[in-house]
Amino acid sequence: MAKGKQVCILGESPLVVEYASLCLNKGFKVHARLNVSSKSAKLPKGIKRVPKPTRSTDIALELTNISIKEKKKNLIELDRIVRPKVPILSSCVTVTAAEQSGWITRPARLIGLGALPSLLEGTLIELATSDATDKPSIAAAKEFTKAVGKNCALVRDSVGLVLPRIVCMLANEACFALMEGVAAKRDIDTAMKLGTNYPFGPIEWAERIGLRQVFAVMAALHQEFGEDRYRVAPLLRQGALQNVFPGG
Amino acid sequence: MIKSVGIVGAGTMGNGIAQVAARAGFDVVLYDISTEVLKDAMARIKEDFRRGVEKGKITATEATEAFSAIHPRRNFGDMGNADFIIEAVAEDLNVKKEIFKKLDAIVAPEAILTSNTSSLSISAIASLTKTPESVVGMHFFNPPALMKLVEVVRGRQTSDETTKTACDLALRMKKIPVVCKDTPGFIVNRVARPFYGEALRLLAEGVATVEEIDMIVKMEGGFKMGPFELMDLIGIDVNYAVTKSVYEQFFHEPRFRPHPIQRQMVEAGTLGRKTKKGFYTYK
Ligand SMILES: NC(=O)c1ccc[n+]([C@@H]2O[C@H](COP(=O)([O-])OP(=O)(O)OC[C@H]3O[C@@H](n4cnc5c(N)ncnc54)[C@H](O)[C@@H]3O)[C@@H](O)[C@H]2O)c1
Numbered sequence: 001m002a003k004g005k006q007v008c009i010l011g012e013s014p015l016v017v018e019y020a021s022l023c024l025n026k027g028f029k030v031h032a033r034l035n036v037s038s039k040s041a042k043l044p045k046g047i048k049r050v051p052k053p054t055r056s057t058d059i060a061l062e063l064t065n066i067s068i069k070e071k072k073k074n075l076i077e078l079d080r081i082v083r084p085k086v087p088i089l090s091s092c093v094t095v096t097a098a099e100q101s102g103w104i105t106r107p108a109r110l111i112g113l114g115a116l117p118s119l120l121e122g123t124l125i126e127l128a129t130s131d132a133t134d135k136p137s138i139a140a141a142k143e144f145t146k147a148v149g150k151n152c153a154l155v156r157d158s159v160g161l162v163l164p165r166i167v168c169m170l171a172n173e174a175c176f177a178l179m180e181g182v183a184a185k186r187d188i189d190t191a192m193k194l195g196t197n198y199p200f201g202p203i204e205w206a207e208r209i210g211l212r213q214v215f216a217v218m219a220a221l222h223q224e225f226g227e228d229r230y231r232v233a234p235l236l237r238q239g240a241l242q243n244v245f246p247g248g
Numbered sequence: 249m250i251k252s253v254g255i256v257g258a259g260t261m262g263n264g265i266a267q268v269a270a271r272a273g274f275d276v277v278l279y280d281i282s283t284e285v286l287k288d289a290m291a292r293i294k295e296d297f298r299r300g301v302e303k304g305k306i307t308a309t310e311a312t313e314a315f316s317a318i319h320p321r322r323n324f325g326d327m328g329n330a331d332f333i334i335e336a337v338a339e340d341l342n343v344k345k346e347i348f349k350k351l352d353a354i355v356a357p358e359a360i361l362t363s364n365t366s367s368l369s370i371s372a373i374a375s376l377t378k379t380p381e382s383v384v385g386m387h388f389f390n391p392p393a394l395m396k397l398v399e400v401v402r403g404r405q406t407s408d409e410t411t412k413t414a415c416d417l418a419l420r421m422k423k424i425p426v427v428c429k430d431t432p433g434f435i436v437n438r439v440a441r442p443f444y445g446e447a448l449r450l451l452a453e454g455v456a457t458v459e460e461i462d463m464i465v466k467m468e469g470g471f472k473m474g475p476f477e478l479m480d481l482i483g484i485d486v487n488y489a490v491t492k493s494v495y496e497q498f499f500h501e502p503r504f505r506p507h508p509i510q511r512q513m514v515e516a517g518t519l520g521r522k523t524k525k526g527f528y529t530y531k
Contacts, residue, residue, distance in 0.1 A: 114468070124467035153464050155456040162456055163468040166475075169442035173503065183428040183435050191426045194397035195389055195436035199470035202439060229502040 003027045005147070008054045008082065010074040011063030013041030014117050014210070015091065019061060020047045022120055026148050031057065035070045053081040059144055062090040063115050066216045071095070072103050079104035087137040089127075089144065091115035093164045094220040097157045098130040107132035111141040114161040116217070118208045125150045128157040159224040160217050167205060168217040174202035175233035178245075185245070203245075206236070215240035250360075250417060251275055254330030256347055257337035258289035258320070261364050264392030265334055267293055270314040271306070272421045277330055279321050286320045293318060296393065328354040332417060334386055336364040344373050352377040360413050362386040366437060367493045370403035370430045380405035384414045387434060388423075398423045403430045432497035433504075437490055441504050444487060447475035448507035458527045476527035480520035484513045 006029045009016050013034055020032045024046050031050045034041055043049060053060065060078050064071035071090075078088055090100055092112030101107035111133055114126030125145045129138060138154070145152035155161055160168065174188050183191065189201020198205075206214045215236055222230040239245040253269045255262050258280035266278045266289070280286045297311040306314075319326075327333060333351055337343055344363060351361055361383045363373050374383035385401025398418040402411055411427060418425035428435045447461050456464065462474025479487050488510040495504040513519070513526065520526030 119468055122468040122470055124464060126464060126468065151467060153456070153460055153468075155460065155464070156454055158450075158453060158455045162450055162461055162464045165450065166443060166446045166465065167469060169446050170439065173439050173442050176503075177431075177435065177439055180431065181429060182431050182438070183426060187426040187428070188435055188439065190424065191397060191399060191428070191435040192439055194395070194424060195399075196440050196443075197472050199472075227502060229505065231503075 004029065005058045006031065006054065006056065007059050007061060008032070008050070008057035008078075009061040009063060010053065010078065011035060011038075011061070011091070012066060012070070013038035015063040015065070015115055017041060017043060018117060018120050019063060019115070020044070022148050028147075035064060035067065035074070037067060037070065053078050055081050055083060057082055057086060059140065060086060060088045061113070062088060063113075065091055065094045065116065066212055068095055071100075075100060075103055075110075079106055079109075085109065085136070087111060087140040087144075089113045089141055092128055092157065093160055094216045096130070096159060097128050097133070101130040101132045108134040109137045111137055112157055112161075113141075114155075114164060116164045117210050117213055119163065120150075122163075123151055125152050126161045126163065127152050127154050128161060129154070130157060159220045164217055165221065167202075167209070168214050168221070169230075170198075170202040171206035171209075171214050172218050172233050172236055175206070175236040175239070178203065179233060179235040206239075207244075211236060211239040211243050211245070250331040250413070252277065252330045252332070253417075254327035254333045254355075255279065256327070256333065256335040256351070258285050259336065259338075260390060261388060261392060262334075262336040263289035263292055264390070265336060265364070265388055266318050267296060267314070268392050268421050268423070269334075270317040271310075274317065274420075276318045277321055277327050278318055279324060279327055281322075283322060286322065290318070290320050324350060325354055327351070328356075330355065331359055332413075333359065333361045334364060335362065339365060339367060341368050341372060344368065345376050348373055348383065349376040352379065358382075360384065360410055362414060364388055367433070367490065367497075369497075370401045371405065374403050374405060381407040382410050384410050385430065385434070386414055386418070389436075396422075396424045397436070398425045399434045399436065400425045400427045401430050401434055402427060406430075433490070433494040438494055438504075441491060441494060444475050444479055444491065445503075445505070445507060448509050451476075452507065452509060480526035480528055480530075482520070483522055484510060484519045484526055488514050 007023045008031045010033050020030045024030045030047045031054045060082050062074050087109045097112030101110050112128035189204050192198045192201050218232045252275040254277045269276045300306045301311050370385040374380035384406045387399035389395035400414045415425040458476045465471045465474045491506040518525040524530045
């Protein structure tokens, strides 16, 4: 289905690397550009680094969760350069598709994507639309998830969507517990895996996703809802600065 | 060296822990105030061992040996010779305090007293004993024979030695002990709260349906069960009670606030699988 089709991916590492590798694997021709803040990341062989979006691409992806400034710049550039009817799938876990649609001149082609590092190990991708999104773009987004071998679920456009919000909240709570000395890091993970059958411990999960990413989702939830419930654990905030927890 | 384990309360958790202890080679005194419960517990234990033999998990000799190592008792004083006590009576602070006070009077000074409480403070339970340093939480999970985890809960006054002895005992029972501080919900019942709380909020906000959320959580996240299936299994009432307990003990920290959907379902009597109606309907 993806044979010979072209995808152009912009954004931060490791999301770009994960999506680019998957697309390449499924037969897409992949063009990619990493954000300035991710410049040092390596792209696997077979992926072409481009200085600017490819006009003739069949589908475009914008995968920035952390720097909203970079995200906005990328989206505006994609919207300006890529042919008008080509759908743009943009990660929307830290800023809603609705908000993003206000940044560009052709919002009908924008679809929100539940993109967070490591989640491609699963078999489903969440999608969300803004009021402006048109039917052909939704169909194209669904077709794209199928082409990369995933199921999709269309959920309401809301910060964190479903799984990212739940997992980041679990990780945030584990960070509060860790910070308060309730138990050691490894023990919290062991307890959650054995006591509740979670696939990963919440701390190790935060490390797999990346502390900066988890922090970005939590900060966005806190800002969106304005509730103390979504307050970021200070330990997570500190960890996000270095992308490792203080003390290792 | 611990040889004899006394178990107070022969209900769901008590009889399960008794089996595990007997299988680990301990001499077990199993106490309950109710003769009926004790009789049922021994019948249940016998049946569980029989099935263990049937499934080839243990040999007939091992089963007979383990079964004969469990002594059902209705006389509280019979626990006086135990080196290690595991209390698993109803979740009521006053009942537990009373039991610990009575235990304190009959056991040897070096005996270790533990409670299987899932939500009460170990520090509070220990408060009426003369040796609060020898009191520690041992939170087994249901069913004790299958679940590997034991949260070893350190109260305010629990000694390092007591903590270590409890961990060693858990290891001898082939369990995996995890030490945690006496704080509301310990580790599991606290850190798991957002799994339910956020799912309920997502539902209420109309982000996705019950079925969609469960499907997404399993397929995208790799969870074995979705939050709504799990709440139905645990019981909406039980889940609500745990949430409320953690919320109240943290002086109404908003991260633990229960959701109105939970209360409404409890009030409606739709408690999950056990009432055949919860987030899903069961035949
Ligand atoms: N059921 C679970 O899933 C679970 C899991 C972990 C921990 N726990 C904890 O384990 C403890 C026991 O729970 P359960 O589910 O086995 O309860 P249960 O109701 O099945 O058993 C409690 C037993 O205690 C007995 N009892 C009550 N008062 C007593 C007294 N004064 N002296 C002696 N026996 C007395 C009752 O007769 C009953 O048999 C509670 O503290 C609970 O919080 C339960």
